[in-house]
Amino acid sequence: MADKNWGNCKGCRYFNSHNAQPDDTEVAQCMEPELREFELQVTGMSGCNEFEARTGISGGAYQEPESAPVH
Numbered sequence: 001m002a003d004k005n006w007g008n009c010k011g012c013r014y015f016n017s018h019n020a021q022p023d024d025t026e027v028a029q030c031m032e033p034e035l036r037e038f039e040l041q042v043t044g045m046s047g048c049n050e051f052e053a054r055t056g057i058s059g060g061a062y063q064e065p066e067s068a069p070v071h
């Protein structure tokens with residue numbers, strides 16, 4: 001597996017939670033650009049290596065990369 005950042009969904013910016021600090025049992029959709037089309041419901045204690053740390057900013061307003069991968 002590639003050596004990317006693995007982390008828990010609860011601390012990931014793609015975790016579609018309305019809480020500033022989601023906990024382990026919270027369930028939300030993963031909004032990672034390549035994964036969101038699958039409408040994955042993940043828990044706070046789930047995780048993957050597409051993890052990107054949340055910033056302190058609440059809400060889901062971030063810029064998505066504009067180039068989608070070729071299918």
Ligand code: SF4
Nearest residue numbers: 009012015030032048
């Ligand atoms: S599945 Fe991966 S990309 Fe999606 S919220 Fe969890 S850690 Fe982030």
